[in-house]
Amino acid sequence: MPDTHDPAGTGADAPAGPGGRRIGLRADCANCFGLCCVALPFAASADFAITKDAGRPCPNLRDDFRCGIHARLRDSGFPGCTVYDCFGAGQKVSQVTFGRSWRDEPRTAARMFEVFPVMRHLHELLWYLDEALALPAARPIHAELRGAFEETERLTTGTPDDLLGVDVAAHREKVNMLLLRTSELVRAPAGGRAPDRRGADLIGARLRKADLRGANLRGAYLIGADLRGADLRWADLIGADLRGADLGGADLTQSVFLTQAQVNAAKGDEATKLPPGLTRPSHWSGPAARPPAAAGRAPARRPRPRRR
Numbered sequence: 001m002p003d004t005h006d007p008a009g010t011g012a013d014a015p016a017g018p019g020g021r022r023i024g025l026r027a028d029c030a031n032c033f034g035l036c037c038v039a040l041p042f043a044a045s046a047d048f049a050i051t052k053d054a055g056r057p058c059p060n061l062r063d064d065f066r067c068g069i070h071a072r073l074r075d076s077g078f079p080g081c082t083v084y085d086c087f088g089a090g091q092k093v094s095q096v097t098f099g100r101s102w103r104d105e106p107r108t109a110a111r112m113f114e115v116f117p118v119m120r121h122l123h124e125l126l127w128y129l130d131e132a133l134a135l136p137a138a139r140p141i142h143a144e145l146r147g148a149f150e151e152t153e154r155l156t157t158g159t160p161d162d163l164l165g166v167d168v169a170a171h172r173e174k175v176n177m178l179l180l181r182t183s184e185l186v187r188a189p190a191g192g193r194a195p196d197r198r199g200a201d202l203i204g205a206r207l208r209k210a211d212l213r214g215a216n217l218r219g220a221y222l223i224g225a226d227l228r229g230a231d232l233r234w235a236d237l238i239g240a241d242l243r244g245a246d247l248g249g250a251d252l253t254q255s256v257f258l259t260q261a262q263v264n265a266a267k268g269d270e271a272t273k274l275p276p277g278l279t280r281p282s283h284w285s286g287p288a289a290r291p292p293a294a295a296g297r298a299p300a301r302r303p304r305p306r307r308r
């Protein structure tokens, strides 16, 4: 659907993904009231052509909640929109939590925009938990992971008041402990020789053909890094900033906690191997492929992958 507002490029018809529970965890913009285009602020930068306050609709948002420049976001100066993923929070808030749009029910608008980021946090955790549950290496803690998945899912079905009362930071911390244990179990076969680059500043790093199997790259800054031909199997990439990183020919087939938004933010080519459930961004094939934001340029104010 060329005119469908689908900022993350993660259409609902994409593969279900590792755990098969991802149907509701992919952005389904056709069933969303354009929440990310209204609720979130952004600043004029390499990622966005304009500055917009939270709660104000983007001027490109059409009356039917679709993006009027969807097919040319990058060329129009909005590459930041192509690397944002709500993990299905938009349609959940729109269709389940509220049911009526902020246009039809303006008095609920402010509340809907407050609930949206809470739901996004919860859906992002569900995404990671789903992936962890599909990893055979994490089998020893599957019961705990399943419990965390069910608890998080229950939180997403609350009323607006319930959702605004969720201690997101505390819940994230609890889930993150399980994700850390998952990461250790997955990376263990690398035998402890894998580099620990958690949160490392690797902006522009030359890592061509690097052996990064089992590396801990949680929250690492890999903006503009040269990762061509790198072996990233079993590497933990949760929250890693891959904007403009060159993944040409890199092997990410068994990397963990990599999201579509991270892939969309990077560069790659036909030889890049992606994990199951993630799709090759359309801009990788064209000659005009360029990073959404170059190292050192003004950062977007829109939410980026969480550091862990």
Ligand code: SF4
Residues within 6 Å of the ligand: 005, 007, 036, 037, 058, 059, 060, 061, 062, 066, 067, 068, 069, 070, 078, 081
């Ligand atoms: S340009 Fe505006 S309407 Fe289009 S995806 Fe970005 S925020 Fe949404």
